[in-house]
Structure formats: C-alpha cells, structure tokens
Amino acid sequence: MIELVALAKMGDKPAFDEIIRKCVPDLFRIAMSILKNKDDADDAVCDTVVKSYENIHKLNDCSFFKTWIIRILINQANSAYKKRKNILYLNDTLQEPQYEDVYDLGNDDLNTAVANLNLEYRTVITLYFFQDMKIKEIASVLQIPQGTVKWRLSKAKSILKEKLSEAPLPKHREGMGNV
Amino acid sequence: MCKNIDEALRNAKKVDISNSTFEKVDNVLKNLKYRKEEKYMKPRSIKYVAVAATLAVFLLTGAAFAADWFGLRDLVISSRTTHDDGIRYEMISLQGYANSNEYKALVEWIEFCDSYDQDRSILNEIGNNDTGIDMVYRYYGAYTPKMVDKIDEIIEKYGLSLLGESIPYDTLEEFMARISYGNFVGDTITTIPGYAYENGTFQFEGYIADYDTVNANFLDGYRLIQYDPDSVSPEDVFAPEDEFFYGLPVIFVPYGGTDEDAVVADISSGELTFVPYDGNVAIADILNAVDDDSLISFQFRYCTKGVFDYIALNINNFEDYTQWSYETACGITVNLAQSTYKSLIIVELDNAFVTVNVLGGSDEFSMPELEAFADTLDLTLLK
Numbered sequence: 001m002i003e004l005v006a007l008a009k010m011g012d013k014p015a016f017d018e019i020i021r022k023c024v025p026d027l028f029r030i031a032m033s034i035l036k037n038k039d040d041a042d043d044a045v046c047d048t049v050v051k052s053y054e055n056i057h058k059l060n061d062c063s064f065f066k067t068w069i070i071r072i073l074i075n076q077a078n079s080a081y082k083k084r085k086n087i088l089y090l091n092d093t094l095q096e097p098q099y100e101d102v103y104d105l106g107n108d109d110l111n112t113a114v115a116n117l118n119l120e121y122r123t124v125i126t127l128y129f130f131q132d133m134k135i136k137e138i139a140s141v142l143q144i145p146q147g148t149v150k151w152r153l154s155k156a157k158s159i160l161k162e163k164l165s166e167a168p169l170p171k172h173r174e175g176m177g178n179v
Numbered sequence: 180m181c182k183n184i185d186e187a188l189r190n191a192k193k194v195d196i197s198n199s200t201f202e203k204v205d206n207v208l209k210n211l212k213y214r215k216e217e218k219y220m221k222p223r224s225i226k227y228v229a230v231a232a233t234l235a236v237f238l239l240t241g242a243a244f245a246a247d248w249f250g251l252r253d254l255v256i257s258s259r260t261t262h263d264d265g266i267r268y269e270m271i272s273l274q275g276y277a278n279s280n281e282y283k284a285l286v287e288w289i290e291f292c293d294s295y296d297q298d299r300s301i302l303n304e305i306g307n308n309d310t311g312i313d314m315v316y317r318y319y320g321a322y323t324p325k326m327v328d329k330i331d332e333i334i335e336k337y338g339l340s341l342l343g344e345s346i347p348y349d350t351l352e353e354f355m356a357r358i359s360y361g362n363f364v365g366d367t368i369t370t371i372p373g374y375a376y377e378n379g380t381f382q383f384e385g386y387i388a389d390y391d392t393v394n395a396n397f398l399d400g401y402r403l404i405q406y407d408p409d410s411v412s413p414e415d416v417f418a419p420e421d422e423f424f425y426g427l428p429v430i431f432v433p434y435g436g437t438d439e440d441a442v443v444a445d446i447s448s449g450e451l452t453f454v455p456y457d458g459n460v461a462i463a464d465i466l467n468a469v470d471d472d473s474l475i476s477f478q479f480r481y482c483t484k485g486v487f488d489y490i491a492l493n494i495n496n497f498e499d500y501t502q503w504s505y506e507t508a509c510g511i512t513v514n515l516a517q518s519t520y521k522s523l524i525i526v527e528l529d530n531a532f533v534t535v536n537v538l539g540g541s542d543e544f545s546m547p548e549l550e551a552f553a554d555t556l557d558l559t560l561l562k
Contacts, residue, residue, distance in 0.1 A: 002347050002374060003318060006382060010478055010536055011493030012270075017208045018320065021302075024204050028196045042200050046207045053211050057476075057538065063347060104192040110184070129188035136451065139414075146451060160184050 005062035016056065020049055023066065026131060027073050029102040033126040034077040034119060044080050048073040070131075071141045074123070081119065103130050113163040121156035124149055201303065251497040251516055253277045254525075258290050259491065267498075270491040273534040274482045275527065280337035284487050287336075291329050292320065315341050319489045330487070339487040343377025354383060364479075365555035379483035379531070387475045387537070387552050408433035413442055413453055430456050475539035477552075481561065482532045492536055494521060501541070508554040515549055517541050522549045528561055 007015035027048060031041035052069050059068055103126075105111050114125060127133045127141065128149075135153075139146040254271035261268045274281035296302055305322055316327045334340060348354035354372035355362070358381050364370055373383030406413065413431035431453070432441040441456035482488050494500070500516040500523075507513055513526040520540035526533050537544065537552070 003345060003382075006373075006384075006478070007490060009384075010490075012491065013211070013493070016211075020204060020208060021201070024201060025193070025196050028200050029193060038197075038200075042203050045200065046203055049204055049207050050211065102194050102196065104194050105187050106190065106192070107187060110187055114188075125188065130191050130193070139451070157184055164184070 002062045002065075005056075005059070005065045008056050009059065009062065016053060019065065020052075023069060027069070030070060030073055030126055030131065031077045032102045033122055033130075034074070034081055036115065040080055041077070044073060044077040047076045051076070067133075067137050067141055070127075070133075074141060078119075109164055110160065113160050116163075117156055117159060121152055121159065124152045125156050128153055198303070250502050250514070251494065251500055251523075254282075255497055256286055256289060256491055258286065258293065267496040269494055269497055271494055271497070273480050273490050273492055273532065274488045275484070275532045279484075279532075280339060281482065281484065281486070281488065281532070284333050284337040284339055285489065285491065287333055288319065288330070288487075288489065289491070292326075295326065295329075296323075315343060318342055318345060319487075334487050337487070339485055340378055342380055342486055342488060345374050345376050347374040348372040354381075357381075358481075360560045361557075363557045363560040365557065370479075373479075376483075376486075378486045380481060380486055380488060382478065382480045384476060384478050387477060387539075404431050405434050405436075406431060408436075413444065414451065432456075475537060475544055477535055477537045480534045480536070482534075484530050484532065492534065494518070494523070501546075503546075505550050505553060507550075507556065507558065509557045509559045511558040513553055513558070515546075515553065517544075517546060517549060524549070524553050524556070526558060528558065531561060533558070533561065 004015045004019045008019055024045060027045045028041055031044040032038070035041050035044060048069065051072050055072075059065060103111075103114075105114065114122065117125065123142065124138060127138045128135070133141070135146050135149050138149045142149070251271060253276040254273075256270045256272055259270040272282045272285050274285055276282060301323060310317070310322045312321050312323075312327060316330055319326075319330055321327050321330060330341070346357070348357060351370055351372045354375065357375050364385065370383055370385035373381060375381035404413075430441050430443050438456060442453040443456050445452050445454050480490065482490075495518065499518045501518075502514065502516045504512055505515050511526060511528075513524050516523040516525065518540050519542050522537035522540060522544055524533075524535035524537070535553075535556075537549065
C-alpha cells in the first residue's frame with residue numbers, strides 16, 4: 001500500500017485508482033455508520049475520493065494514508081449529516097433514512113442497539129471495534145482528545161449493555177471473524 | 180454481559196458492499212483529471228526570475244542539447260500518453276532510457292496490464308479477498324497467476340530480477356543504515372524515511388528549503404502550528420501527520436501568543452501530551468521563518484539496474500520542459516528538466532538510474548536553485 005500511495009503522490013493516476021478501490025468498502029461502511037443511508041454514504045465516499053485526489057500531495061507520510069482518508073471521509077459524512085438534520089428539521093414530512101446493515105453482529109438486538117446509538121457513540125464504536133483502529137488513531141481522525149474517545153467508548157458500551165440487559169448475547173458464535 | 184458485548188462487537192462481520200457503490204466511485208475516478216502538484220513556494224523575486232530567464236536562453240542556445248544527450252523524450256512511455264481537454268499527459272520511466280532492458284520491460288508490462296482484464300471483471304470478482312499471489316508479485320499489481328506468469332516471462336526475456344521484499348522504515352537512521360550509502364543528501368535537505376527493496380531499489384521523500392531565505396532554526400528542529408484558543412485546543416488541532424513532520428517537535432502556539440504560551444507535542448510515551456516550550460529560539464523568529472520561508476517537497480527514487488521495476492512518473496507534456504545538463508559539485512553530470520510546475524534531476528549511474536522529482540517548477544524554483552539542490556547531492560556515494 002505504501003508504494004501505491006507514494007506513486008499516487010507522484011501523480012500516478014492508476015495507482016491512486018487502485019488504492020481507492022481497496023479502501024472503498026471500509027469507507028462506505030464508515031459512511032453508512034454515520035449516515036445510515038446508502039445514497040448519502042455513496043455521496044460521502046465519492047466526495048472523499050475527489051478531495052483526497054486533490055490533496056494527496058499534502059500527505060506527509062504515506063503510511064498514514066488510511067487514517068488520513070478516513071479523516072476526510074468523516075468530515076464529509078458529518079457535514080452531510082448536519083445538512084440532512086437541517087432538512088429534516090425544516091420539513092418533517094421527509095422520512096428518516098433507511099438503515100442498511102454494513103456490519104453483522106450476529107444478533108439483531110445488538111445490531112439495532114448500535115444503529116440507534118447517537119452519532120458520536122456510533123462513530124467511535126465503528127472505528128474502534130469494526131475498523132480495528134487504535135484509540136490514538138481515532139482521536140486523530142475525529143480531532144478529539146484520546147480521553148474523550150475512551151469516555152465515549154465506555155459510555156456507548158454501557159448504553160448497549162443497558163439496552164440489551166433483557167436480551168443476553170450468545171457466548172460464542174462460529175465463523176464470525178473480521179473479513 | 181459487558182464482556183459479551185465487547186466480544187460481539189469485536190467479532191462483527193463486515194457485510195459485502197453493493198456493486199453500485201463501486202460503480203459510482205469508478206465513475207468519479209474516471210472523471211478525475213490529472214492534477215498538477217501544488218506549488219509550495221511563493222513566487223520568486225524578480226531578480227531570480229531575470230537570472231533564470233537569461234540562463235534559460237543561454238542554455239537553450241548553448242551546449243544543452245549535445246548530440247547524444249538523452250532527454251525526457253527518451254524516457255516517455257508512449258503507450259501511456261493521454262490527451263484531455265487538449266492537454267497532453269505523459270508518463271516517463273524512472274528505470275532507464277528507452278534503449279535499456281529495464282525500460283523495455285516496464286513498457287511491456289504496462290502494455291500487458293492495459294490489455295488484461297479490461298472490464299475489471301476478474302478484479303471485481305476478487306474484491307478484497309486474498310489472491311494467494313506472493314507479495315513480491317503483488318508489488319507489480321499482479322492479482323492472477325496469469326499476471327505472475329507474465330512478470331516471470333518479462334524478467335527472463337530481459338535478464339532482470341524482481342524487486343524483492345519491500346521494507347518501510349520508521350526512522351531515517353534505520354533507513355539510511357539499510358541503504359548504507361552514507362549521507363548523500365547533505366544537511367540542507369530534510370528527509371523523511373522511505374522504503375527499500377531487497378534488490379537495492381529505494382525511495383524516500385524530503386523537503387528542500389528556499390536557498391536564499393534559509394532559516395536554520397526552522398530546519399534544525401521546529402514546526403510551528405498556530406491556533407485560535409477561543410475555539411480549539413492544541414489537542415484538537417494535532418493531526419496524525421504531525422507526528423511525522425520530519426520527526427521533529429511540533430510547537431503549538433495560540434495566535435498572538437508568546438514563548439510562554441507555546442507548548443510542544445510529545446508522543447514519546449505513546450500517549451499525546453503537551454509540555455511547555457523551552458526551546459532556545461524565540462517563537463517570533465520561527466514565525467518569521469515560516470512566513471518568509473517555504474519548503475518544496477521532493478521524491479527520490481533509486482532504481483537498481485538489472486531489476487524489474489513498475490514505477491512511472493506523470494510529467495504532463497515533456498515538451499513543456501526546459502532541459503539541460505549540469506555538472507554537480509561532486510563532479511557527476513546530471514540531466515535537469517524544469518516546467519512551470521515540476522523540476523527533475525535525472526542521472527544514470529553505473530549501477531542505478533536515479534530520478535529526483537521536485538514538486539516545484541520554474542514559477543517558484545529557479546534554475547540556479549535547482550542546480551544548487553543538485554549540488555547538495557553527493558552522487559559519488561551512490562554505487
């Protein structure tokens with residue numbers, strides 16, 4: 001990956017295309033976690049692609065590409081989320097966007113509980129558990145202190161615990177590793 | 180219960196995403212234009228522009244194009260030339276001139292790739308699944324056994340070897356120790372560690388200071404970030420790339436702040452903390468240095484001869500470049516080329532082909548400055 005990023009920084013368009021294609025699934029899943037709507041998530045990913053292409057030469061360290069592009073994506077998605085919230089506020093006849101699962105937690109109650117977390121909690125849960133990012137990386141991506149990330153994670157888990165208190169999770173599930 | 184939640188979250192399975200998302204992204208990628216690299220420096224002084232213009236006229240009418248001088252034309256990969264909105268975009272080989280086996284191998288590989296899996300059906304079917312292809316072939320973008328066979332055919336045909344394993348380096352010391360050529364980049368350039376292949380090819384990036392306004396304080400170890408204390412804190416503006424900015428301390432100071440207000444980011448413990456700035460350079464001096472001084476980034480690629488490399492560089496139209504040969508301070512003659520937005524240093528050594536891609540062109544990086552940069556490289560150390 002690092003070589004491809006270096007090539008992309010040198011203006012190699014095919015290399016850039018290849019990196020993006022590798023990143024699209026994760027970018028889309030993160031965008032979905034925030035926006036909970038496929039069309040909006042697609043738009044956020046596409047905007048991220050354009051923005052990253054315009055700015056890749058500013059990336060200082062190629063090994064930071066993924067963190068860097070996720071940061072761009074989250075900014076795009078958050079901004080889309082805010083705009084959409086305004087639209088909903090002004091026009092209450094619009095339907096809530098339909099949520100489409102991008103992560104399977106093997107338990108419908110937990111899936112629903114995560115999907116219904118507020119944006120801040122949902123985002124840290126997604127980045128930490130589903131994208132295997134470190135606290136430090138999440139802090140960088142979200143531009144918040146590491147302590148805040150830890151606090152949000154802890155709070156999110158306690159909300160999930162509360163919501164699921166009457167629906168115990170299975171202790172073990174076969175074949176459910178990260179893909 | 181909490182443990183179960185942790186476990187369940189950790190075991191989340193990523194659901195495949197629909198093809199329509201890939202199609203939308205592909206459409207965006209198709210419509211992206213080749214970009215010109217950002218110009219990092221402010222326009223040069225009139226004095227420098229005048230000197231550069233005079234020198235350009237002299238060089239173009241002088242001995243710059245000696246009979247057997249190899250120019251960019253001999254590096255262009257014609258099959259990769261495209262036209263968009265009347266502009267010609269060209270890629271050049273960084274492995275060697277058109278008469279070399281390394282160049283021919285690259286061209287054959289590019290032509291194969293351009294004709295193989297054109298509708299990307301194989302690639303789409305593979306998706307993110309493991310191809311089972313050895314990493315040393317994946318560097319070339321191979322994702323099927325047929326592509327591996329083609330690579331093997333090419334290296335046999337042209338008598339080349341594979342790049343081998345690639346190792347990225349976290350610190351400049353480790354990197355320099357690996358390539359073991361000594362300090363061939365001099366002290367006026369800041370380098371960031373790159374990666375090196377088993378067979379000797381390596382690449383790294385760096386920054387060149389503006390030669391007439393060089394500020395040693397800035398180069399010696401400070402990067403300064405200003406922030407608005409009413410809305411953010413240093414922690415808020417700390418970005419992941421800041422950790423790697425030359426590996427130097429990053430100072431945060433509020434707008435209008437003094438030395439007492441400044442703090443330095445410290446990640447040595449693995450956690451981000453801030454300590455009071457107690458450096459011996461006044462913040463005001465660093466601010467002035469940053470204001471007056473800009474840096475130009477460059478990429479340095481050393482391609483070992485006899486090795487099949489896959490890299491090519493986008494230079495737009497080679498006819499937009501002024502080209503000349505120049506004997507550097509170390510006594511080795513290099514080929515220099517400059518357009519309005521990019522400068523190149525190209526040299527063929529006994530055992531390698533070296534290209535330095537400078538992301539600054541004649542608008543801000545004069546010809547004497549390009550020569551001065553070339554002078555800082557001790558190419559005799561590169562075997």
